[in-house]
Amino acid sequence: MEMLDNLWLGLSVAITPINLGWCLVGVFLGTAIGVLPGLGPSATIAMLLPATFGLEPVSALIMMAGIFYGAQYGGSTTAILINLPGEATSVVTALDGYQMARKGAAGRALAAAAISSFFAGTVCTVLIALFAPPLTDLAFKFGPAEYFSLMVLGLAASVVLASGSIIHALAMIVLGLLLGLVGTDVNSGAQRYAFGLPELADGFNFVIVAMGMFGIGEIIANLEDESRRDLGVKSVKGLMPTREDWRRMLAPTLRGTTLGAMLGILPGGGAALASFGAYALEKRVSKHAGELGTGAIEGIAAPEAANNAGAQMSFIPMLTLGFPANPVMALMIGAMIMQGIQPGPGVMAEQPRLFWGLIASMWVGNVILLVLNLPLIGLWVRMIMVPYHFLFPMIIVFCAIGVFSLSNNAFDLQIMMGFGLLGHILKKLDCEPAPLLLGFILGPLMEEFLRRSLLISQGDPTVFVTRPLSAVLLALAVAVLAMVLLPAFSRTRDVAFKEA
Amino acid sequence: MMKRRSLVLGLLAGLALGTSAQAQLGPGKTITLMVPYPAGGPSDAIARIIAPRLQQVLGQTVLVENLGGASGGLAAMKLLQTPADGRMIFQGSPNELILSPLTNPDIKFKPSQFRHVTQITRNPLILLARPDLPANNIDELIEYSRKLGKPTPYGSVGVGSLYHILSEDLAKQAGLKVTHVPYRGAAPMFQDLAGGAVDFAILPYQASYKGLQDQKKLKMLGWVSEKRDNFIPELVSFGESRSLPKFDHAIWAGMFLRSDTPDDIATKINAAIAETMKTPEVRAALEKMGSIPVDTTSLAAAQAYFEAEVAKLNGMTKDMDFKIN
Numbered sequence: 001m002e003m004l005d006n007l008w009l010g011l012s013v014a015i016t017p018i019n020l021g022w023c024l025v026g027v028f029l030g031t032a033i034g035v036l037p038g039l040g041p042s043a044t045i046a047m048l049l050p051a052t053f054g055l056e057p058v059s060a061l062i063m064m065a066g067i068f069y070g071a072q073y074g075g076s077t078t079a080i081l082i083n084l085p086g087e088a089t090s091v092v093t094a095l096d097g098y099q100m101a102r103k104g105a106a107g108r109a110l111a112a113a114a115i116s117s118f119f120a121g122t123v124c125t126v127l128i129a130l131f132a133p134p135l136t137d138l139a140f141k142f143g144p145a146e147y148f149s150l151m152v153l154g155l156a157a158s159v160v161l162a163s164g165s166i167i168h169a170l171a172m173i174v175l176g177l178l179l180g181l182v183g184t185d186v187n188s189g190a191q192r193y194a195f196g197l198p199e200l201a202d203g204f205n206f207v208i209v210a211m212g213m214f215g216i217g218e219i220i221a222n223l224e225d226e227s228r229r230d231l232g233v234k235s236v237k238g239l240m241p242t243r244e245d246w247r248r249m250l251a252p253t254l255r256g257t258t259l260g261a262m263l264g265i266l267p268g269g270g271a272a273l274a275s276f277g278a279y280a281l282e283k284r285v286s287k288h289a290g291e292l293g294t295g296a297i298e299g300i301a302a303p304e305a306a307n308n309a310g311a312q313m314s315f316i317p318m319l320t321l322g323f324p325a326n327p328v329m330a331l332m333i334g335a336m337i338m339q340g341i342q343p344g345p346g347v348m349a350e351q352p353r354l355f356w357g358l359i360a361s362m363w364v365g366n367v368i369l370l371v372l373n374l375p376l377i378g379l380w381v382r383m384i385m386v387p388y389h390f391l392f393p394m395i396i397v398f399c400a401i402g403v404f405s406l407s408n409n410a411f412d413l414q415i416m417m418g419f420g421l422l423g424h425i426l427k428k429l430d431c432e433p434a435p436l437l438l439g440f441i442l443g444p445l446m447e448e449f450l451r452r453s454l455l456i457s458q459g460d461p462t463v464f465v466t467r468p469l470s471a472v473l474l475a476l477a478v479a480v481l482a483m484v485l486l487p488a489f490s491r492t493r494d495v496a497f498k499e500a
Numbered sequence: 501m502m503k504r505r506s507l508v509l510g511l512l513a514g515l516a517l518g519t520s521a522q523a524q525l526g527p528g529k530t531i532t533l534m535v536p537y538p539a540g541g542p543s544d545a546i547a548r549i550i551a552p553r554l555q556q557v558l559g560q561t562v563l564v565e566n567l568g569g570a571s572g573g574l575a576a577m578k579l580l581q582t583p584a585d586g587r588m589i590f591q592g593s594p595n596e597l598i599l600s601p602l603t604n605p606d607i608k609f610k611p612s613q614f615r616h617v618t619q620i621t622r623n624p625l626i627l628l629a630r631p632d633l634p635a636n637n638i639d640e641l642i643e644y645s646r647k648l649g650k651p652t653p654y655g656s657v658g659v660g661s662l663y664h665i666l667s668e669d670l671a672k673q674a675g676l677k678v679t680h681v682p683y684r685g686a687a688p689m690f691q692d693l694a695g696g697a698v699d700f701a702i703l704p705y706q707a708s709y710k711g712l713q714d715q716k717k718l719k720m721l722g723w724v725s726e727k728r729d730n731f732i733p734e735l736v737s738f739g740e741s742r743s744l745p746k747f748d749h750a751i752w753a754g755m756f757l758r759s760d761t762p763d764d765i766a767t768k769i770n771a772a773i774a775e776t777m778k779t780p781e782v783r784a785a786l787e788k789m790g791s792i793p794v795d796t797t798s799l800a801a802a803q804a805y806f807e808a809e810v811a812k813l814n815g816m817t818k819d820m821d822f823k824i825n
Binding site for chain 1: 538539540541542544545548549564566567568569570571573574577603604606650651653658659660679680681682683684687688690691692694695696697698706707708709711712714715717785788789
């Protein structure tokens, strides 16, 4: 009953005209920057931070949250339309989304992304309102050993991301792991493969690698082969999902939401796994698994639901304890501090209007996102009808602006071009960029958790099997690998992989 | 020929004019307050509290620039690449200007390349422990660690940070065996401290610790100083312990310029910061976030303090062989 009162209080804060207005501004800005490749929510929020000091704290936070999930959604738009994932979480969406767009189904793909995200957002808002404190405690069951085993499971599952040869996929994962080694080693402080360049001291930025491998690489390929340039828009069939689409989206959306919500609770890198995990799960359990990779709506609904669920759940440690799970949450904590509010466990009791208002605004924001974006789909689809010789310079310019805005450094642009060339060469060799990016994201996390576990256990590797949660996760990883590698399963695997 | 020569002369004259105009802190010029960390962190908060008032005092636009990376090293190098005209003020601490070059061979600058204008804030440090540690104060922690039979794991925000060095110093003075577990910043470290993976950590005081202790997410063992601090007067200090009564440290932040910045410019900035730090609103906002505003000292005193800190930390790191192999 008390919970209903709280939600009511939150809703009454969130739907005052002024807060509704700021929520709209945030969601709109977030979508806009999400659509521009390379410009991320943290850069935008950092730029707008000083402007929020004049606002009431709750309005400021509502707007920032709006930017965060607006950008999450906007990032999928470019992934689907031009094969350019702006966020780690939309790499997977590009796999089937771009294939759908090429078949003339860009509108249905965008609608599927919006609808599954909205569903996941709604479910997670309710989960946060009901269970935020117990879910916070759940996260502390995960120590370094558990995180390492989780990453192993993620990597094992990722082998199915490949739509071509399994050897190529493994090679790409390993190359990604190696690229992730560049930068300062957390344990010794030594710099690896930085060649004395201070710009490489923190390693490659994900956005730069993704812009190069996907964005620039795709443009080179399109310029080389005239038949690829037709983005399939001459045969646009319907902007809204068909009855068949709705039926096929239902189960993947539910599975994606569940997986994303579970992984999103873990601040140490769970959200990064959510969309990859959801896609891998569909490859195993979906009735249409064979179509994944060629433009199946399941391949959009599941990862989009998972990444939105993960993003929503990442608010939990920030709200309940003041621990930021990602850079955007760190900025929101910074905004609270500058507004004179001390983030931490006290916020819920001392600032109930702020706490519940922010939670309620998440749902309001998801509604606005849906209302704002469904009518825009027609506009986005028309955007890719622009002749390619006008479109590709624009994409390059926006990629460059986005990458430059990361740290105002021209060196980053050179790295992006380098990755563009690498992406092109790999494409020639029939190697896919998605497994490489997964290795790149998971590699550094895995290394960090592995070495931290061993530091704490004084070098004893049995911690991974003596801690029950970790042992279960490792057993699952072995099971997944066995399914891929055992000959008895090889026939089904071939079917799944050779479709493309 | 004539034409070209006059053009060259004209260009040279223009350049000369340009540089002489830049050498002054005249009105109309933008001042950059460089924060060596991304927006949203504690140092960014300090800069954004100070910047608006500093702008009024100087009568010039003051922009806060955030340039994170390489533990503050990128921002420090950027300062060294700009002209020594006082138009970029670096808001730094011993972490990036003294300890980075001392402990990381890849950092190529030296503390002597910076000129300390004045200290601005001081933050008391606290010894924190995991919530279920069977020790409730400093002496009990030391006793627990001695009886453990294996090295005690402690967390820090990174290799070569002040908190890493102080924890090693603590262990050395108390004769403890410890394992350093470094993290990428405070957020993931708190996660493991609350989850019980590491036993203790030294960190700057934050107002949220009290609430986190009530929620059994961490335990405060004592102030890292001889006397208790007013933020939580009921919390004991190292000074009251039997084991390490002289263990007294704090982290501070200050304003820095390039070491070759002319005296008149440094004096002017010193005066402007002094004026800014006198403002009651600035002091109140800093105190609210857990920092203690420090009264501005003379340039000479500031430089002497900085050099003493360099010598002290140099000694501590040399004794302990922190050099990365």
